[in-house]
Amino acid sequence: MASLITMDDLTNEEIISILDIAEQMLPIARGEAHTPILAGKVLANLFFEPSTRTRMSFEAAMKRLGGSVLNLGDVSTSSVVKGETLFDTMQMMDGYADIAVIRHPRQGAAKYSSDAVKIPVINAGDGAGHHPTQTLLDLFTIRKCHGTLEGLQVALVGDLRYGRTVHSLSGALARFGSSLTFISPSSLSMPREIVQDLHKSGVDIVETEDFLGSIESLDVIYMTRIQKERFPDEEEYRKVAGIFCLTAKDLVNAKKDMIIMHPLPRVNEIAPDVDSTPHAKYFEQAFYGVVARMALLCRLLEVDVQEAIE
């Protein structure tokens, strides 16, 4: 059965299909409808590093559809502290669950896990690698707000070097014909693997440190947190911490339908006065994580949603 490790595991048609199913899941996610189409299925939630939204939205998605969830819990109370390898931990999952979600501080951990087991594995963030389920909910949000994924002007701002959400999102947006502006301090610019692949796909990319220079032309501003925990050196973190902060007055020249997104948590890169503007979509975006993950779980567990709902 297929896994989702990077967005390259999905075709554009499959992405659109998942977003369409996610749309149908909205009443179920809101608790307005009860459709236990994943009853009897078990999800293993394996979070080896902190998570609030991703872990809980996977749990909500599974439970709203009638499934059950096993949580690894605090890593310090599992066999990981006794020196168990990821390979061995994953072998247990083959016996305990029908599908596994993994977040791990080491890059490549999700792909490694999927090679170690028979059940589908979903990458919920591997170090500074990828975070494809965040991309699914990001795309859902963009399509919901703009009615399309095609031909948009999108700025990705902040920690592009260590930010796994933007690594996954940039490639997906490029595949739908978006023009991308990467705004970051040079020390946090997009990794060369990502930029090289984007150039090969023929997408227009601008890399700049100028935060607000192009705001009037943008359809989406995607802010990210400078991730203190990923810096090998705290001094390097201090040099760039707080470098970008979006405030309500910065939005005067923005298009009326320009949206501001953020994978959350935020620290100080979006001022609280932005929250009440019509541009702010980050809390709505976080809710869409539930429906995007519901749709993905159904797909990877090979449940025919149309048949089950009708």
Add this chain to the structure above:
Amino acid sequence: MSEQGMRRVTAIQNGTVIDHIPAGSSLSVLGMLGLLDSRRTPISLVMNVPSKKLGRKDVIKVEDRELTQEELDRLAIIASNASVAIIRDFRVAEKRTVELGSELVNIARCSFSNCITANPREPLPHRLVVRSAEPMELRCAYCGRIQEIGDLVNHLI
């Protein structure tokens, strides 16, 4: 092997001749073949000799040992154009080429310190995917990092 290369080292009776190694890479090639620490295998090395194909090249002769195709394919990382002759009783018995497949398995480790494979106790094979042969681009199959080709000799398995 070119005549100039031949003149510098005497012919071997049995063994393997690896020709058209990029100049200066022969020690790395010996390292990749696990021959640097060998105290029993007679090895002749010719470095930086003129070559029509490469400008300058290195040549290695390994006596009394026929290298397998699997061993030779390890050289693809640094000597993808190398040509190989298996010598039996002073004659070329077989000609082989180094073949760069689509993936290098358990030849070198990913050089990224935060890759999941950096834990030496993790048992799955080390896999480097060949994204491009010319110029050579290798990426770790797990973490996706591009590998510095020159640095790979420091991460050989």
